[in-house]
């Protein structure tokens with residue numbers, strides 16, 4: 147009788163182990179499948195057509211533009227490059243305003259750190275900046291002045307408190323007259339919570 151009870155216990159135990167291992171296998175396969183498909187979606191772009199190889203270049207002082215740059219990368223993949231000034235701007239907002247005002251009046255662009263990038267590897271460039279006094283931030287103008295963007299397709303994106311992108315787009319029209327300037331995207335502070343959808347709509351329009 148004891149033998150029978152042990153035998154039954156062993157059968158139940160082995161059965162449970164077998165079931166357990168097949169379930170955990172299924173789970174890990176499901177997980178890796180869904181991770182792989184998430185990654186390939188991110189590379190291809192979620193619902194966006196094939197955009198080729200993208201470079202996302204941006205400047206951001208208080209991280210708003212960085213957040214948009216990262217959302218673009220999430221949706222189209224590609225490489226990201228952050229423009230950094232050699233001399234950081236102060237953390238106090240009013241002090242930044244004073245310095246930028248002075249730089250603009252003196253027609254002076256801040257030095258930026260050197261970062262090697264081979265632009266010939268990319269089909270197009272997403273170029274992001276905060277709007278400063280109605281126009282792109284000075285470090286971005288500096289980056290443009292140091293790189294050959296002729297015959298490149300440039301898709302500008304901007305963040306601002308409330309300003310529209312019109313003045314900034316005209317500025318780029320003059321500065322990037324050797325490039326193909328695509329439609330721009332502007333995200334104001336009240337748009338911020340809707341960034342993902344605004345980026346997606348913009349990318350879809352560009353890609354089609």
Ligand SMILES: Cc1cc2nc3c(=O)[nH]c(=O)nc-3n(C[C@H](O)[C@H](O)[C@H](O)COP(=O)(O)O)c2cc1C
Pocket residue numbers: 205206207208209210211212242243246275276277278279280281305306307308309
């Ligand atoms: C020097 C300076 C000038 C600015 N000028 C404007 C402006 O003209 N219009 C506007 O709506 N916001 C203006 N802003 C606000 C920024 O455009 C806005 O906060 C932006 O999202 C900041 O982006 P970031 O966090 O990537 O630096 C200005 C900010 C600074 C620091």
